[in-house]
Amino acid sequence: MEKLLWCLLIMISFSRTFGHEDMFKKAFVFPKESDTSYVSLEAESKKPLNTFTVCLHFYTALSTVRSFSVFSYATKKNSNDILIFWNKDKQYTFGVGGAEVRFMVSEIPEAPTHICASWESATGIVEFWIDGKAKVRKSLHKGYTVGPDASIILGQEQDSYGGDFDAKQSLVGDIGDVNMWDFVLSPEQINTVYVGGTLSPNVLNWRALNYKAQGDVFIKPQLWS
Numbered sequence: 001m002e003k004l005l006w007c008l009l010i011m012i013s014f015s016r017t018f019g020h021e022d023m024f025k026k027a028f029v030f031p032k033e034s035d036t037s038y039v040s041l042e043a044e045s046k047k048p049l050n051t052f053t054v055c056l057h058f059y060t061a062l063s064t065v066r067s068f069s070v071f072s073y074a075t076k077k078n079s080n081d082i083l084i085f086w087n088k089d090k091q092y093t094f095g096v097g098g099a100e101v102r103f104m105v106s107e108i109p110e111a112p113t114h115i116c117a118s119w120e121s122a123t124g125i126v127e128f129w130i131d132g133k134a135k136v137r138k139s140l141h142k143g144y145t146v147g148p149d150a151s152i153i154l155g156q157e158q159d160s161y162g163g164d165f166d167a168k169q170s171l172v173g174d175i176g177d178v179n180m181w182d183f184v185l186s187p188e189q190i191n192t193v194y195v196g197g198t199l200s201p202n203v204l205n206w207r208a209l210n211y212k213a214q215g216d217v218f219i220k221p222q223l224w225s
Contacts, residue, residue: 023206027057027176029218030155035167037215038155044210045182045203049146052203053118054082054180055193057224060173063108064088068171069157070115071178075147079158082146084117085169094119094128099141103128112224114177114194118184121145127184132194134187152204154178155217176222180204196225 028039054071062068066088073082083095091102094117116129124142128135151158154175156165179193180203189199198207 020208020210023176023209023219025222026219027059027174027222028154028213029174029220030171031216031218033167033170033172034215035156035165035170037170037217038153038165038213039217040162040212040214041152041154041178041204042210042212043150043152043180043203044205046149047182048148049182049203050121051119051183052082052146052180053116053183053185053190054084054178054204055114055116055185055190056175056178057112057114057222058171058173058175059112059223060171061110062086062088062172063110066168069153069155069169070171070175072153072156072158073146074151074153074158074161075149076161077147079160079164081150083157084115085157092128092130094126094140096126096141096146097144099144101126101138101140103130103135103138105130112174114224116185116190116193120184129190129194132191134190174220174223176224177206178204178209179206 068086071084075081078098080095080098085093090105093100093102096119114131118127124139126138126140151162155171157169179201181201
């Protein structure tokens with residue numbers, strides 16, 4: 001019996017499932033480089049996607065040190081069905097279905113950063129917003145459909161469905177306000193989200209988040225307003 005209780009305590013310490021939680025003004029904190037610490041998010045909608053928008057805040061000191069994953073959305077047909085990734089050469093990589101485009105930035109982010117990324121299959125048009133300002137639109141994977149039943153990971157980049165993490169691609173820092181819609185937000189709606197408004201996200205909702213934390217991940221008050 002004592003051995004069983006000890007094993008249960010070990011399992012609880014490494015895997016914490018909380019179900020739906022209002023994460024308002026909270027952030028996930030990844031305090032150190034790791035290939036075992038991450039947060040898995042369960043989408044409210046598990047259907048294929050022909051359009052989407054994802055928005056979030058992140059805060060890290062890694063930007064000048066190395067590249068890291070910001071948002072990893074894998075399906076069983078493609079481990080990079082949706083990917084937002086920071087490259088240390090002052091570029092964001094945005095991927096859909098394994099295809100990628102890059103967005104250059106003039107300054108290395110040294111403060112909490114808000115990003116929104118949207119894509120539509122019909123035109124392939126990508127929009128990428130940084131702190132409420134849009135980059136020039138680009139085209140990516142026109143006619144593609146993002147697969148269903150996604151594995152959505154914060155803190156790591158998936159090289160296979162739900163796994164194959166690389167510590168050198170892990171996020172060290174804070175991430176929060178992760179919301180996702182199954183449609184493209186208008187510029188006015190993007191601005192509303194940037195200033196803290198809500199628009200009833202229907203794929204991932206930070207105010208009713210279903211998640212599972214693994215390893216050294218902590219929930220703390222946000223460091224941004």
